[in-house]
Amino acid sequence: MSNKISIIIVIAMLIACNNNNKTEQKETMTTTSKPHKKVVYQVFTRLFGNTNTTNKPWGTIEENGVGKFSDFTEKALKEIKNLGVTHIWYTGVPHHDVIRDYTQFGISNDDPDVVKGRAGSPYAVKDYYNVNPDLADNPANRLQEFKELIERTHQAGLKLIIDIVPNHVARNYQGLTNPEGVFDFGAKDDKTVDYDVNNNFYYVPGEAFKVPQWKNGYLPLGGEENPIIDGRFEEYPAKWTGNGSRASQPDMNDWYETVKINYGISPEGRKDFEELPINFENENYKKHYNFWKDKTVPDSWMKFRDIALYWLEMGVDGFRYDMAEMVPVEFWSYMNSAIKMKNEEAFLMAEVYNPDLYRDYIKKGKMDYLYDKVQLYDTIKNIMQGHGSTDYISGIQNWKQDIEHHMLHFLENHDEQRIASPEFAGNAEKGKPAMVVLATLSSSPTLIYFGQELGEPGAENAGFGSPSRTSIFDYIGVPHLQRWVNDKKFDGGQSTPEEKALRDFYKRLLNFTINSSAMMGKYQDIHHHNRQYTEWYNDKVYSFVRWDATEKLIIVANFNEQNRYGFDLQVPSDIIEKWNLKDGKYQTEDQIYHTNKPILEVKNKVGFIRVDFNPLESFILKVKQ
Structure with missing residues (x-):
């Protein structure tokens, strides 16, 4: 042998x-309604309905075009639902920095020295109580246009998710439409100290912020002449950068466009808030909510709780939390229990990449779903690339048997390379067996990234960043998707036979999973x-x-x-x-x-x-x- x-x-x-x-x-499901598999369709909102095919690197909105809320028509949403989708994640909805003049609408210009790309990162949120003006037909009416999208989405039989980014905000955060009594992040901070439990930010007292030193030929907006680009951004004292850099001049590879939120953890790592009692991970969200009711919590906790409740009140059905593990799990207990008290069915998913933290963020933090990346996605990707083994999959599933329902499965999202890109698999067909495994392996939800079902390779050079991932920083078109959009008929009229066949495969697979009782x-x-x-x-x-x-x-x-x-x-x-x-x-x-x-x-x-x-x-x- x-x-x-x-x-x-x-x-x-x-x-x-x-x-x-x-x-x-x-x-896993014990509700009175029949349990079923969930499928999330992540769509980069400003790219979905853009039919402009110019795709000039660093192109303006006039040159390269942009999609709108209104592009999600009754027909478009019907076709997304018919793909086998139960939830749609509209990525890039909260108002983030953009390099476009909206001053006539009372919106201040954003500085390219601290913005990534021309269209801006959706994870540098500038105003949590409004939406990206690029997405509106009439920017003055942008919040109402999003409310209408919420209504259309619900009428189509879909639930909708938006992003909340609790670890950091844009350097120039400015709320223009705050509800009465709501103060901006940092508005009441004591800036003479590096830390106070109720400061929203961390500071570098006595030092001014300096723009990163650009390297390797990189320049804001690709080196375009622009009166706003002067190598300076007024910020005194300097704040810590979003990824935790304490330097007054962050590196260009830091998250320099953002500033880190203070959750009551001192620079030395001391927690200035109460921790959960021993074995409290076994208690339900109502017990967690009651635990925090009479506790004094840091100001940042209350600000983000109120932001979430604001969007729930508007009709949003859940949230995707960016880099959740960079925020203390006690905050998530506080935040998510408050959300569940408002809407027990709210869909809460998050990025947590350290497997040793999975159980804490699910059980103590009351997350519904976490990305299953570091173990399952990475293993499947290796197999697809020809140098991995399926022998490891069972061990991964056995290790997380008690939490398998909470581990969201995906092959693509905005952070990951497209399957069809040469850097990943080079062929969308290689995603088929992987999707069968990921979509049927457990009772957990499946995530599909828009254009994945058509074999989109993410080949465009949009400006900031490099191809293989569809750009989230610039105005760009998504060619495979545009052929399916077919001048906003949303019928695949320009799709190739190969694209149509691939979409048919995804449609058959996903619809089976959401209707199969064995999946639960x-x-x-x-x-x-x-x-x-x-x-x-x-x-x-x-x-x-x-x-x-x-x-x-x-x-x-x-x-x-x-x-x-x-x-x-x-x-x-x-x-x-x-x-x-x-x-x-x-x-x-x-x-x-x-x-x-x-x-x-x-x-x-x-x-x-x-x-x-x-x-x-x-x-x-x-x-x-």
């Missing part, structure tokens, strides 16, 4: 032992059993089963890129017993295309089913009884 097979057997035995020592996964049921790996006992089965294939009382699924995904091949997949005896299948033959049917209908034969309490793949093909085989 080879060393490779020996290792596989050991892994299989360890996983089997681990599974036997854990209770079976229970359905139980999971068990059969991969390691087949690695040990099935000839031709290799570590570029992954297989598992999902089931509940009414639906039994065998899911097998093929990451191999070349040649058609097959094997006799085995369903182990413990699964056959749990499914209560007797010896005999059972018809199955693939739930993606409904053309493959192999027979599952149970012999001596072990199942055998013939699987023949095309390259990058996957099957969701439903067992009929």
